[in-house]
Amino acid sequence: MSDLHTKTLSELREALLAREVTVEQVVRACLDRIEATEPEVHALISVQAEEALKQAREMDAAGPDPDKPLWGVPMVLKDLLATKGVTTTCASKILENFVPFYDATSVARLREAGAVCIAKANMDEFAMGSSTENSAFHTTLNPWDTDRVPGGSSGGSGATVAACQVPAALGTDTGGSIRLPASFCGIVGLKPTYGRVSRFGMVAYGSSLDQIGPMTRSVEDAARVLQVIAGHDPKDSTSVDCPVPDYLAALGRGNLDGVTIGLPEEYWGEGLDPEVENACRAAIAKAEELGAKTVPVSLKLTDYAIATYYIIAMAEASSNLSRFDGVRYGHRNRDAEELIDMYTRSRTEGFGDEVQRRIIMGAYVLSSGYYDAYYRKAAQVRRLLRRDFDKAFEQCDLIAGPVCPTVAFKAGDKADPLQMYLMDIFTISANLAGLPGMSLPVGLGADSKMPVGLQFMGRAFSEELMLGVGECLERNLEAMPVPEM
């Protein structure tokens, strides 16, 4: 099979279990594809080729294990997930040489399920950005058009899957960092409910917002990966101890009868690029054809979500990043003669501009004079935003809207930080409220020929419904092409 790299995770799994292909063949196909496309997309920070091939040969020798749901499937991990023995840089100079001695829980679960982790994906430094232009190492480009960004901060994970380097990757989503690159790259991206997936071993950015999730080329693949990584973890005190449903059983529905989709007026109004609106409206029309009922709903505080989010995220970031002091791990300045000077020089040299900007902003909104005016106020508005969602979900099962007002923009186009922050207007509310969200590719923009993503948001722990509806719609929409590279 010469086209192994274009197969979905589910197709590969079937072929591997039937012994039509070996794990080594699959891993080699992915490594060859990486070699061919990486000079253009720069999706990765490191590739663990030798280790992956060694693991593949061992797996082939032992034979297929049908009890391992991801047996032999190659995957890429965002480079903020701790991987035992493999550098975990967070796309930052400060962690350039950091080699964890443990696996993040999500990574350990992938390994136990038989996945072969072959590379670490590029990202915005410490997950701060919406374009993957903020990496300390290089900028990732969009496989659909290499003048454009892949979105961020999981842009490397999005680009690696879109470029068919691997069938699936893990990303993380603090304010839209899975859904935005999934939308820009034309793939499926799922941010689970806060607490559904353990955050242990993930380098923290905004601890009350961050969530790990799958990025794949089909909804079924997203369900397979989520099934493996979901579930309670005693090592993460915010991980929720409730049963994990059978996500695959939720797939294969023939129609959308009985499903009510809420369309928030704030997401479908002014400022939306017409080609994004048209592609999303066509997908909603298809959902209606399949039996879904649509109702207008209101998320009236949407305009306040970005301000709320950035106050909370920057406050949490400034606190989380205080651990980088050059003592236990990370970059250390060798010239400092005393301790405080060593902290200051190490941090100043190690953190990039966006990270420094957010640390200062976060420390400022948490400072005694401004805590009530900013941080406490934002936490209060956060509750109001959650109430908005609760009210909307009295009328519908899922909420749908665009992921982003535009398709992927050109690299270098959003030099002003505030302009960049505004890209996250439709995704951020789900993180503040802790709700699941999914980006489903629904076609290409009429003018730009760039992918457009439709976003579903649901009640807490409703991933099952979201995946079921998404897969039904995916099956009934025109198949998403693969970018020519």
Place this chain on the structure above:
Amino acid sequence: MKISPEEVDKVARLARLDLPREKVELFAGQLGDILDYMDKLGELDTSDVDPMYSPVEHTTVLRKDEVKKEYSREDVLSNAPEQDGQFFVVPRIV
């Protein structure tokens, strides 16, 4: 709300960052714009609203207070920029 370069410099120092003057001035302008944007939250009346700090509320997870040795000393020291096999080494304090 505007933020002066002096305030940016002060917060940066408290956060253990040492920024050159031109960066302090650049950040002051950018942070002023961001704070202006954030000030729109003042339009909302939140006087009777409890702050929501996390989507997972009302959970206090405590583990048993038992000493466990999950990682070896060697592992824990393995990423230290400077260590002596026993401890992390830092510049002299006194």
